[in-house]
Amino acid sequence: MSKRGAPPEVNAGSMADIAFLLLIFFLVTTTIETDAGLDRMLPPIEPPEQDVIIKQKNIFQVNINREGQLLVDEELVNITDLRAKAIAFLDNGGAPSGSDDFCNYCKGARDASSSDSPSKAIISLKNDRETKYSTYITVQNELVGAYNELRNREAQRLYKTNFTDMEAEYLNPETPSDVKDELKEKVKRIQDLFPMKLSEAETASASIN
Amino acid sequence: MSKFNKKKDAAVPAVNTASLPDIVFMLLFFFMTVTVMKDSTLKVENTLPNATEIKKLEKKDRVIYIYVGKPTREYEKVYGTESKIQLNDKFADASEVGDYILMERAKKPQELQNVLTTSLKVDKDANMGIISDIKQELRKVNALKVNYTTYEGDAFRNLQ
Numbered sequence: 001m002s003k004r005g006a007p008p009e010v011n012a013g014s015m016a017d018i019a020f021l022l023l024i025f026f027l028v029t030t031t032i033e034t035d036a037g038l039d040r041m042l043p044p045i046e047p048p049e050q051d052v053i054i055k056q057k058n059i060f061q062v063n064i065n066r067e068g069q070l071l072v073d074e075e076l077v078n079i080t081d082l083r084a085k086a087i088a089f090l091d092n093g094g095a096p097s098g099s100d101d102f103c104n105y106c107k108g109a110r111d112a113s114s115s116d117s118p119s120k121a122i123i124s125l126k127n128d129r130e131t132k133y134s135t136y137i138t139v140q141n142e143l144v145g146a147y148n149e150l151r152n153r154e155a156q157r158l159y160k161t162n163f164t165d166m167e168a169e170y171l172n173p174e175t176p177s178d179v180k181d182e183l184k185e186k187v188k189r190i191q192d193l194f195p196m197k198l199s200e201a202e203t204a205s206a207s208i209n
Numbered sequence: 210m211s212k213f214n215k216k217k218d219a220a221v222p223a224v225n226t227a228s229l230p231d232i233v234f235m236l237l238f239f240f241m242t243v244t245v246m247k248d249s250t251l252k253v254e255n256t257l258p259n260a261t262e263i264k265k266l267e268k269k270d271r272v273i274y275i276y277v278g279k280p281t282r283e284y285e286k287v288y289g290t291e292s293k294i295q296l297n298d299k300f301a302d303a304s305e306v307g308d309y310i311l312m313e314r315a316k317k318p319q320e321l322q323n324v325l326t327t328s329l330k331v332d333k334d335a336n337m338g339i340i341s342d343i344k345q346e347l348r349k350v351n352a353l354k355v356n357y358t359t360y361e362g363d364a365f366r367n368l369q
Contacts, residue, residue: 019230023233023236039264044353127337134334137359141261141262141359164262168264
């Protein structure tokens with residue numbers, strides 16, 4: 001009988017090669033990305049029960065035509081000025097002091113012919129079927145930006161922080177729930193100060209040129 | 210004196226590579242865990258527009274994707290160069306969007322069915338007509354939460 005020594009060692013020299021091979025495969029196929037974008041809510045399909053009468057001065061009408069030009073309240077406007085215009089409209093607070101709608105935190109021009117208060121102000125967005133999607137997104141971005149800017153201002157005044165940061169933290173799944181509850185209230189309060197009322201009418205089939 | 214004779218071969222000793230596999234395995238496991246395999250191959254061109262006021266889409270299991278764009282070169286001959294909708298792995302018509310959403314919604318667990326978001330991944334050269342049709346379909350099936358998925362960047366670059 002031959003004497004058996006220790007079992008022969010398995011040669012592990014090629015293990016690194018195999019691991020490298022797998023590593024490279026996963027490196028190549030990996031996409032570490034979280035998608036991000038503009039969150040919007042669509043209006044429900046049921047028509048509202050009764051027609052609400054909205055004063056013309058409380059509507060900020062934005063039309064985008066097929067060339068990507070903007071018509072804001074019957075006036076041709078450059079897209080770069082849209083945000084400032086929207087802020088001026090939302091922050092106007094035209095209702096006289098003492099009335100129900102009086103907005104004590106507005107810092108706008110208080111022009112009686114523009115919106116009464118942020119909660120009354122509505123932005124209406126209309127686009128043509130031929131409008132390019134990129135233009136539409138830019139307009140959406142500017143309008144959401146206008147709201148965010150105003151909300152940030154109020155959040156800075158009340159809580160010394162930015163609304164967008166608070167909201168991001170609130171939506172982050174890793175935030176502990178007690179922090180979340182506290183944030184929820186704050187976020188809600190700011191949202192109520194400047195509620196996002198962005199209505200989108202059905203797309204016009206005939207273009208307005 | 211011979212006791213202190215220096216060894217003649219002063220060659221550098223080989224670096225011990227025994228721990229190399231461990232290191233590589235560590236990296237391997239990291240990438241294995243973070244990898245998300247693409248669930249559908251894109252058949253349409255999909256250069257998203259830029260935006261600044263974006264919010265992250267957390268929790269991938271609550272998202273339904275709809276892709277819109279021009280068919281890529283290999284499908285151009287069959288499907289033309291007009292913008293098309295892609296649902297899962299195939300081209301579809303706007304009227305099929307509603308069924309698709311309902312089908313995807315049914316696949317999700319009960320408690321998530323009410324909190325689903327529809328992510329619209331639309332090529333920036335697409336027209337709004339097709340988007341309006343999709344939005345109309347989404348409203349019909351009560352999938353009201355949408356996310357216009359974009360890249361982060363200056364929104365005015367879209368206009369060039």
